[in-house]
Amino acid sequence: MTLNELHIGQRALILDVGGDDGIAIRLMEMGLTDGEEITLIGFAPLGDPIEFLIRGYRLSLRKTEAERVAVTALAESKI
Helix, strand or coil: CEHHHCCCCCEEEEEEECCCCHHHHHHHHCCCCCCCEEEEEEECCCCCCEEEEECCEEEEECHHHHCCEEEEECCCCCC
């Protein structure tokens, strides 16, 4: 499963950031590292970008970026 497949309010643990290019490195620099918990907060009106809560801050990613992050879903929570 990847980040763009989560539902609003769903939590997940990051397993891996795919690729070894500049985008993958930048995603890891923004805090998307293995074992980190992330929650999907919402989608922009047209579905892109997607907003997440990670490490106490809000992060917006494009769908193509979110597709590169493999996660395992946790129990759903309310925001």
